Amino acid sequence: MQPINVIRSKAVPLPLPNIDTDQIIPKQFLKRIERTGYGDFLFFDWRRIQEGANAGEPNPDFVLNRPEYHGAEILIAERNFGCGSSREHAAWALRQFGFLVVIAPTFAEIFSSNAGKNGIVLVRLTEEQVQTLLSRSTANPEHQLTVSLEDQSVTDIDGFSAHFDIDPFRKFCLLNGLDDIGLTLRHEQELDRFELNHDKDFWFLPNAGIA
Amino acid sequence: MAAPRTLFDKVWEQHIVAEPDGEPTLIYIDLHLVHEVTSPQAFDGLRMTGRKLRRPDRHLATVDHNVPTTSAQDRLVIADPISAAQVNALRKNCAEFGVEFFDVQDRSQGIVHMIGPELGATKPGMTIVCGDSHTSTHGAFGALAFGIGTSEVEHVMATQTLPQHKPRTFRIIVDGNLPFGVAAKDIILEIIGQIGTDGATGYVVEYAGSTIRALSMEGRMTICNMSIEAGARAGMIAPDETTFAYLQGRRLSPRGAAWEDAVEYWRTLPSDPGATYDRELYIDATRLAPRVTWGTSPGMVTSIEGKVPSVEDGKNEAERRSFERALEYMDLKPGTPMEEIKVDAVFLGSCTNSRIEDLRAAAAVVGGHHVAKTVRAMVVPGSQAVKRQAEEEGLDNIFKSAGFEWREPGCSMCLGMNPDILAPGERCASTSNRNFEGRQGRGGRTHLVSPEMAAAAAITGRLTDIRKWKPNNPRQELAEGGSR
Numbered sequence: 001m002q003p004i005n006v007i008r009s010k011a012v013p014l015p016l017p018n019i020d021t022d023q024i025i026p027k028q029f030l031k032r033i034e035r036t037g038y039g040d041f042l043f044f045d046w047r048r049i050q051e052g053a054n055a056g057e058p059n060p061d062f063v064l065n066r067p068e069y070h071g072a073e074i075l076i077a078e079r080n081f082g083c084g085s086s087r088e089h090a091a092w093a094l095r096q097f098g099f100l101v102v103i104a105p106t107f108a109e110i111f112s113s114n115a116g117k118n119g120i121v122l123v124r125l126t127e128e129q130v131q132t133l134l135s136r137s138t139a140n141p142e143h144q145l146t147v148s149l150e151d152q153s154v155t156d157i158d159g160f161s162a163h164f165d166i167d168p169f170r171k172f173c174l175l176n177g178l179d180d181i182g183l184t185l186r187h188e189q190e191l192d193r194f195e196l197n198h199d200k201d202f203w204f205l206p207n208a209g210i211a
Numbered sequence: 212m213a214a215p216r217t218l219f220d221k222v223w224e225q226h227i228v229a230e231p232d233g234e235p236t237l238i239y240i241d242l243h244l245v246h247e248v249t250s251p252q253a254f255d256g257l258r259m260t261g262r263k264l265r266r267p268d269r270h271l272a273t274v275d276h277n278v279p280t281t282s283a284q285d286r287l288v289i290a291d292p293i294s295a296a297q298v299n300a301l302r303k304n305c306a307e308f309g310v311e312f313f314d315v316q317d318r319s320q321g322i323v324h325m326i327g328p329e330l331g332a333t334k335p336g337m338t339i340v341c342g343d344s345h346t347s348t349h350g351a352f353g354a355l356a357f358g359i360g361t362s363e364v365e366h367v368m369a370t371q372t373l374p375q376h377k378p379r380t381f382r383i384i385v386d387g388n389l390p391f392g393v394a395a396k397d398i399i400l401e402i403i404g405q406i407g408t409d410g411a412t413g414y415v416v417e418y419a420g421s422t423i424r425a426l427s428m429e430g431r432m433t434i435c436n437m438s439i440e441a442g443a444r445a446g447m448i449a450p451d452e453t454t455f456a457y458l459q460g461r462r463l464s465p466r467g468a469a470w471e472d473a474v475e476y477w478r479t480l481p482s483d484p485g486a487t488y489d490r491e492l493y494i495d496a497t498r499l500a501p502r503v504t505w506g507t508s509p510g511m512v513t514s515i516e517g518k519v520p521s522v523e524d525g526k527n528e529a530e531r532r533s534f535e536r537a538l539e540y541m542d543l544k545p546g547t548p549m550e551e552i553k554v555d556a557v558f559l560g561s562c563t564n565s566r567i568e569d570l571r572a573a574a575a576v577v578g579g580h581h582v583a584k585t586v587r588a589m590v591v592p593g594s595q596a597v598k599r600q601a602e603e604e605g606l607d608n609i610f611k612s613a614g615f616e617w618r619e620p621g622c623s624m625c626l627g628m629n630p631d632i633l634a635p636g637e638r639c640a641s642t643s644n645r646n647f648e649g650r651q652g653r654g655g656r657t658h659l660v661s662p663e664m665a666a667a668a669a670i671t672g673r674l675t676d677i678r679k680w681k682p683n684n685p686r687q688e689l690a691e692g693g694s695r
């Protein structure tokens with residue numbers, strides 16, 4: 001994972017609550033067994049025209065298709081972003097499309113964990129702050145935001161300034177680009193000891209397996 | 212004396228491996244369930260880093276999301292090459308890493324959340340994870356069970372642990388006798404309607420109260436299953452005699468002296484009297500009515516006696532925007548009585564409602580009737596075991612002679628990764644758990660209901676209040692829907 005700290009970029013406004021992972025990456029792309037190549041499929045169904053003669057063509061009205069927003073690394077949405085299915089493909093698609101930050105009032109839990117493990121910073125602001133940023137990015141697609149993970153702040157040149165909370169451990173991992181398995185294996189001795197006792201304590205519970 | 216602890220506290224504390232300063236707690240995972248969709252990249256990660264499965268005996272795998280349900284033959288040779296590749300990848304990975312695997316034709320195959328309990332792999336007091344959000348189902352046994360992403364799948368494979376922040380606790384007490392026609396599904400839809408789809412975010416929910424105690428394991432699983440639809444990390448129900456009776460004699464249940472020890476341990480798990488929760492909610496079950504969703508989020512739900520809401524009914528600007536979008540997507544006019552909404556398809560299946568009890572309840576409604584001409588209806592048993600049991604009881608014949616398709620087990624139209632999908636614009640009464648845009652097929656419209664309500668909708672051709680249902684009604688009373 002790439003270390004991440006300060007992101008300065010325009011932002012894509014997506015003013016809807018409860019954006020679920022089925023929308024972020026529709027099911028047809030879950031059949032792939034690779035871990036890369038999901039960026040093109042981000043919000044796939046929303047990016048295409050659904051009905052009529054032009055069905056299947058890119059939908060010029062959908063915000064991600066608008067050239068003004070190309071290259072944005074920040075996405076802004078409303079509450080409960082990432083709810084629904086646990087598919088990490090949603091985080092892969094966002095990251096591989098180029099988003100490094102999502103700003104919203106709240107995030108669903110499994111998505112939060114997936115995002116963190118894929119180098120995406122989730123910024124939780126108040127409903128009011130999010131509305132301000134949504135309207136600024138809607139009014140001016142070039143509107144630049146600066147997100148500093150180190151300072152836990154979001155600012156713009158029009159005087160917007162907000163602090164956000166983030167789990168210190170998540171922050172540490174994101175800043176340093178650390179891999180969770182490696183971190184856990186620092187506790188291998190404790191794990192060995194725990195497992196030995198756990199197996200003994202619960203001898204009466206059979207496990208699965210052909211091994 | 213030690214402070215009173217909740218069921219969750221007990222399971223959590225039992226599994227703490229390490230509590231490093233300033234970091235999440237490292238907890239031990241007793242059982243990891245694997246399916247074809249969220250595992251290939253995790254197995255690949257292990258190969259890339261030269262890691263092995265720490266404990267192959269703590270994993271169980273099956274195929275469910277992608278498998279065709281049309282016939283046993285279609286499953287052996289999957290026509291869609293991409294689905295086939297994903298299923299094959301799991302076969303290979305399980306063989307290479309030593310994971311017990313239930314393939315398409317296996318007697319124990321089924322939706323991953325069906326087979327854990329059926330095999331007796333799911334047991335009280337365990338920690339259970341799976342790369343699937345509906346892992347919350349297993350909490351019905353008093354296990355701490357939650358969905359994880361693919362990076363976490365790899366983490367569990369390599370270390371049999373997960374770093375986790377301790378969630379808060381939320382007790383939902385449901386008390387009283389359920390009125391006629393109200394099912395477990397209606398309880399959880401009612402809860403989600405009350406607290407919202409993010410109402411339990413950050414919490415593990417414990418369902419308690421006399422209504423929950425009176426439910427079968429099937430009903431409890433339906434409720435825990437949809438905890439994730441309220442945003443909960445997990446749902447749990449204290450183990451009791453109903454739980455033990457369900458588990459006794461299953462393949463991975465303890466036997467003999469081990470059984471006695473297990474039950475003795477399981478009896479220590481229920482929350483101590485006086486244990487406190489971060490949040491509580493009380494639901495009077497006697498006042499519940501059957502529920503049905505009208506929109507594109509499980510929180511957009513109303514009573515079957517209700518009407519489609521209008522945009523102005525949204526509580527705030529964001530909700531009004533999402534109502535507007537949902538009404539348009541669902542093609543519904545505000546003020547339309549729910550009972551007047553016609554359906555084109557009925558899906559009886561999914562890890563929410565495809566257990567034997569669900570099929571029995573639906574069959575009791577269907578018996579003697581015929582599916583409306585304008586409706587295509589299918590029953591997809593959740594597992595091979597349920598399918599066998601239903602066939603032994605003759606339920607398959609009841610469904611088939613009523614005009615339902617009787618399918619092979621899998622996720623099927625719950626998410627339409629296999630060929631079972633809605634056509635754009637089709638409207639479906641479904642016993643599954645998600646009514647998101649396109650969930651059952653691009654442009655498809657989903658109304659979530661209980662199995663009884665789904666069965667009735669199949670026959671009348673519209674959303675139907677099951678409380679007015681008369682079993683074996685004379686055909687003419689149903690003519691309105693039946694001959695539309």
Ligand code: SF4
Pocket residue numbers: 275276322323324343345561562563621622625626643644
């Ligand atoms: S039945 Fe539906 S919700 Fe359950 S595991 Fe399968 S796809 Fe997921």
